[in-house]
Amino acid sequence: MYDAGWAGISWPKAFGGREASLVEQLIYYEEYARAKAPYVGVNFVGLLHGGPTLIVEGTDAQKEKHIPHILRGDQVWCQGFSEPSAGSDLASLRTRAERDGDHYVVNGQKIWTSFAQVADYCELLVRTDPDAPKHRGISWLIMPMDLPGIDVRPLPTLHGEGEFSEVFLDNVRIPVENLVGAENDGWRVTNVTLRFERGTAFAGEMYDLKRWLSEIAAEAQKVTSYGARAWDDAGLRREIGHLQADIDALWNLLKLSIGQADESGVPGVGASAVKLFFTELKQRIGDVAMRVLGRAVLGRSDMAGMPVQYFSYEALQSLSMTIAAGSSQIQRKIIGERILGLPKDK
């Protein structure tokens, strides 16, 4: 991907990317998903968060040290944002960084950190001014994961696989030159990446819903109970027709909102509507998939030639999607307040 110049589809040409417009990115993600190309996996944070943030906010030295390596996939990043007491209310984070000469000394705990076990660097949010209002005392640091004082403990997810970790930080000394943006300006720096996450980042996964629903329909035409196929149930067929209409409408909504955002260059708040509907739709599809499996749902691995592993992995994984990257409740708040102009709730 890197050699052919396709790794950084959204990245500026000056940094080795394609500098594709949002519409072109959407076409790229559609083709990528259609070709069943592998998920970006451990490179997600670097390519979609860390890299784009450094391109916009990093110093020349920071860019030189990280950007080419992130793009090549030989520098893996993880995200140190969430904490046990700071999930949806991210700005209430408490991990503390105190200046000591030309270092920050960091103490605290991060959680739900994907790929921390294999990461080389962490985009770390820390509190540098405990007396400032909560959004104004945060800084964005580049933390090398091999520093002394970092303890990564796996936190298995409900489907039993370990991509999550807790990260404990005990007097970790991070050089001041690893500060990205100004001290105490980390909240603004962070929002540069969150907007990307809610824009085109899920396009490939949205496209995959079409394939999943076709597989569910195909399976429903195979499985039988008391001599009748699952597909012979008019209620199930109707529900699948409904889901197909919703999948296509979602894809068209994504195209429409991307087409509109293309002019401004960044995905707008309309991305919240797409994220909200996508993640809840995926759960509805998951419910139908599990129903079609019947008692075969009691396996997490394949049985009797049925796609149990595929269906149940997707259905269980979908539970995380209405929580991560801004929960459904946060998206509704954003839509209500920023798009519909309703008054804030406090």
Place this chain on the structure above:
Amino acid sequence: MAFKLSEEQQELQRGFRDFVAGRFPLERAAEIADGKPDHALWGEVAQMGVFSLRLPESAGGLGLSYVDAALVFEELGRALVPGPTVWTHLATGLIDGAATGETVVTGLDLTTNLHTPYVLENLDAARAVLLLKDDGVFRLDPGSIEAMPVEIPLDPLTPVHHAATLPTGEKIGDAQTASSLSLLGSLLSSAMLLGIAQAASEMAIAYAKERVQFDRPIGSFQAIKHMLADTFVRQELARAAVYSAAGTLDHPEVGDAATAVAEAKLVAGESAMRCCRTSVQVHGGMGYTWEVPVHYFLKRTWVLETTFGTVDEHADRIAATFGG
């Protein structure tokens, strides 16, 4: 391919919206609902070019696309413009005088699963009735139908008759024409449902900002805010589905128009129903009164949802594309 409306289309949308809002304020609809006939209205709708807009300019039309037509019917839906606008538009080119609105046309799409009694809209005003059947398009004389007026229609702006049987009528189009008119009728009804969804949501949002309970606007409460966020998402999905279906009719090479239109009718029908019901709920006790016009939108939704295929019927059609 562009994934957004062109400058000209956005201009058409804004211009037509302002024009319709100026001509057909809700008060005008409310007067008709209260039993005061409005004889000028149909002529004004015809003058706007609603029926002839897709005819080529050489035939006295505007030569506009399906997307343009969808934008126009969205605004007719939003403004609750009464009368058989969709059927008269469909009859253009088949029945003399439909393009100018001089011949008012109503109809029934029997390619969908309608059961008896047959319920006909706006029959008293109509000079021709179109029947879409699997084997072609048929024209009936309204006087030839043994139809009984329904004393109290659900939608006060849509008078209805019922009939146990229908005469055969005169065949004026083949099966292919019947099926493409059914598709177009479904698209234009979807567009009107989209307009309704948006109008009902906007009323609810405006009310949530001004109605104060417990010393604050009710729109500041999460329970209300989240309902309105959901209706916004549903409404924007309907917009995406309707515009995309219209675009597929304009450019059949990009996809299967029949499926795209079925999806649009399903998503728009469901969206309008949800937006209207949420709007009634957000309006609270006032939402249950005749005085607050939300109920007109809800009732018009039923009129449009039960024609050219229901949500359920379209879901079944879409499921059939999976084979099996």
